[in-house]
Amino acid sequence: MTAEHPMIRLTGVAKRFTKGKETISIFDHLDLGIPRGDFIAVMGPSGSGKTTLLNLLGGIDRADAGEIAVADQRIDGLSEGELATWRAANIGFIFQFYNLMPMLTAAQNVELPLLLTRLNRKERAERVHTALSVVGLADRTKHRPREMSGGQQQRVAIARAIVSDPNLLLCDEPTGDLDRQSADEILSILQLLNGELGKTIVMVTHDPAAANYAKRVLHLDKGRFVERELAA
Amino acid sequence: MRSLWLQVAAVTAINLKSIGQRRWLSLSTVIAIALVVIVLLAFLAMANGFQRTIAGSGADDIAIVLRAGSQAEINSTVSRDQVRLIEDGPGIARGSDGKPLISPELYLVVDGIKRSTKTKANLPLRGIGEQGTTLRKDIAITAGRMFNRGSNEVVVGKALLREFEGFDVGSTVSFGASRWNVVGVFEAGGSVFESEIWADLNVVQSLFNRNNVVQTVRARLTGPAALNELKSYSDNEPRLKLDVKSEAAYFAEQASQTSDLIQKLGWPLAIAMALGAVAGALNTMYSSVAARATEIATLRAIGFGGFPAFVGTLAESLLLAVIGGLLGAAATYLIFDGVTASTLGGNFTQVVFDFKLSPWLIAEGVALALIVGLIGGLFPAVRAARLPIVEGLYAR
Ligand SMILES: Nc1ncnc2c1ncn2[C@@H]1O[C@H](COP(=O)(O)OP(=O)(O)O)[C@@H](O)[C@H]1O
Ligand SMILES: [Mg+2]
Numbered sequence: 225m226t227a228e229h230p231m232i233r234l235t236g237v238a239k240r241f242t243k244g245k246e247t248i249s250i251f252d253h254l255d256l257g258i259p260r261g262d263f264i265a266v267m268g269p270s271g272s273g274k275t276t277l278l279n280l281l282g283g284i285d286r287a288d289a290g291e292i293a294v295a296d297q298r299i300d301g302l303s304e305g306e307l308a309t310w311r312a313a314n315i316g317f318i319f320q321f322y323n324l325m326p327m328l329t330a331a332q333n334v335e336l337p338l339l340l341t342r343l344n345r346k347e348r349a350e351r352v353h354t355a356l357s358v359v360g361l362a363d364r365t366k367h368r369p370r371e372m373s374g375g376q377q378q379r380v381a382i383a384r385a386i387v388s389d390p391n392l393l394l395c396d397e398p399t400g401d402l403d404r405q406s407a408d409e410i411l412s413i414l415q416l417l418n419g420e421l422g423k424t425i426v427m428v429t430h431d432p433a434a435a436n437y438a439k440r441v442l443h444l445d446k447g448r449f450v451e452r453e454l455a456a
Numbered sequence: 457m458r459s460l461w462l463q464v465a466a467v468t469a470i471n472l473k474s475i476g477q478r479r480w481l482s483l484s485t486v487i488a489i490a491l492v493v494i495v496l497l498a499f500l501a502m503a504n505g506f507q508r509t510i511a512g513s514g515a516d517d518i519a520i521v522l523r524a525g526s527q528a529e530i531n532s533t534v535s536r537d538q539v540r541l542i543e544d545g546p547g548i549a550r551g552s553d554g555k556p557l558i559s560p561e562l563y564l565v566v567d568g569i570k571r572s573t574k575t576k577a578n579l580p581l582r583g584i585g586e587q588g589t590t591l592r593k594d595i596a597i598t599a600g601r602m603f604n605r606g607s608n609e610v611v612v613g614k615a616l617l618r619e620f621e622g623f624d625v626g627s628t629v630s631f632g633a634s635r636w637n638v639v640g641v642f643e644a645g646g647s648v649f650e651s652e653i654w655a656d657l658n659v660v661q662s663l664f665n666r667n668n669v670v671q672t673v674r675a676r677l678t679g680p681a682a683l684n685e686l687k688s689y690s691d692n693e694p695r696l697k698l699d700v701k702s703e704a705a706y707f708a709e710q711a712s713q714t715s716d717l718i719q720k721l722g723w724p725l726a727i728a729m730a731l732g733a734v735a736g737a738l739n740t741m742y743s744s745v746a747a748r749a750t751e752i753a754t755l756r757a758i759g760f761g762g763f764p765a766f767v768g769t770l771a772e773s774l775l776l777a778v779i780g781g782l783l784g785a786a787a788t789y790l791i792f793d794g795v796t797a798s799t800l801g802g803n804f805t806q807v808v809f810d811f812k813l814s815p816w817l818i819a820e821g822v823a824l825a826l827i828v829g830l831i832g833g834l835f836p837a838v839r840a841a842r843l844p845i846v847e848g849l850y851a852r
Contacts, residue, residue, distance in 0.1 A: 277849075284846055305761065308756065311759045319760070336466065336760075
């Protein structure tokens with residue numbers, strides 16, 4: 225947790241969207257540092273730019289101004305192709321609606337990021353098995369998404385996000401579609417990934433109970449952060 | 457490189473496996489493409505069957521002699537004196553009795569009634585010389601017997617018998633003022649002659665008052681090379697203003713005009729329909745890209761490139777096209793192949809022939825289908841590759 229080498233550093237980031245003639249400014253001059261190994265919950269009103277922030281951090285959207293560095297690498301200057309390669313190596317995404325491929329089995333879904341690596345079939349199968357074991361689904365490898373509950377699907381999605389061993393997990397309302405018990409299971413897994421495996425996690429949520437699992441909560445409002453330490 | 461291949465394979469597999477989720481729209485595209493192929497192949501099979509029937513009946517070592525400039529037998533006249541000069545010409549084969557193997561022939565048009573429509577149509581009546589049957593391939597009597605020389609008897613081709621009324625063996629037919637007994641049915645290896653009526657030349661000449669002329673002379677050559685000898689003999693003899701062709705060349709000429717015409721009708725129609733099918737394919741594939749937007753964007757977020765999304769989309773479109781093409785070819789085969797049709801031949805008489813598909817024609821049909829699939833998939837595939845990730849992720 226070194227302040228000089230944070231996991232994420234945003235400096236003067238601006239982001240605007242143009243809809244027709246109207247331009248809305250989401251961030252004007254956003255600064256943010258997140259240390260390695262942190263588990264951050266980002267909260268804030270709907271439309272405050274939480275998803276946009278994750279998209280910028282994950283390199284799937286571009287800022288209009290400012291610098292974005294992840295693990296000491298500037299990503300704001302990378303080309304589309306370079307960004308894709310960078311994402312494959314560094315980022316695990318977890319979405320509210322899981323975004324699994326419905327026609328693939330759990331194992332096939334989890335294997336997808338490994339197709340971008342040099343691993344051979346056997347190595348990929350081992351990694352897939354490990355990742356599914358971490359989320360407690362080693363016995364569901366052949367199941368397709370529609371044969372699983374929402375909580376199980378999200379666990380498959382988490383396995384997919386960690387299978388290529390990225391350092392940063394970006395979760396957009398990962399429990400937004402789940403009942404309390406499933407949500408708690410998912411959040412416990414995230415906590416374990418953070419605590420045991422040292423993954424840095426940025427999780428957007430509107431659920432205070434979910435935010436409680438994080439180490440810190442950042443409140444995003446009108447393009448600014450308001451930080452509060454949680455009582456552990 | 458290996459990774460790119462894995463990406464393309466994975467995305468293509470995902471893409472193709474998801475077709476089932478769009479089955480009705482996909483099916484409509486398959487059917488539209490199949491219809492295009494059916495129309496095209498029906499015309500091409502028709503042209504092909506016609507060409508094969510006619511050209512297939514021609515030999516290289518048989519010469520056909522017509523008056524110079526007469527494209528078809530019906531326009532030709534050859535006089536008795538000219539026939540004699542040809543008999544003595546070079547390159548003409550002779551039988552064991554030393555007689556030249558030639559058949560002067562008179563070719564007339566008579567009326568017949570079509571079985572299917574009960575309408576009148578023109579039929580060819582051919583008066584043949586003594587060597588008439590031996591100068592043709594695969595002539596065989598399949599019912600009754602051959603006509604007797606000097607009597608008013610006819611034999612009819614089996615295709616003609618199939619399509620026209622009143623020619624059963626034993627019946628009597630009237631052509632103008634003359635009456636004829638049908639004594640036999642012949643086959644001619646599926647050639648155009650099976651659509652003709654044959655009788656003795658001398659009897660036809662006298663009953664139709666054409667005693668001193670014939671229309672063509674058919675001659676057996678000593679070999680295919682003798683054709684040029686006979687040609688130059690004819691060209692250098694002032695009394696012979698005649699065209700000399702091999703039977704194969706003559707028939708190919710006759711067939712090509714009609715089969716070209718059939719093809720010229722078929723292609724524009726098929727292409728017009730193909731344009732409609734392209735519009736349908738575009739619609740289907742844009743819908744597919746829209747339906748898969750979240751999947752595509754998710755894969756891109758994971759780190760997949762745009763190229764696999766391009767290939768996957770194109771593969772889906774081409775797969776639908778191939779299915780449509782093969783379905784169309786299969787349907788054409790089941791509906792049309794071997795179906796008998798009759799049409800006006802070069803001599804303005806009915807030619808009976810079969811629709812005939814060939815592997816090459818099927819390839820042409822499938823190629824047209826693939827072009828439809830390629831164009832219909834290309835633009836949607838570009839859209840899939842360029843889909844902004846953020847837009848796709850929340851496109852549900
Ligand atoms: N691609 C886009 N085009 C135009 N406007 C957008 C786009 N993405 C987000 N916005 C707008 O930006 C604002 C912030 O969106 P978002 O980051 O999704 O907010 P949150 O996740 O906090 O609810 C919203 O007003 C939204 O309408
Ligand atoms: Mg959001």
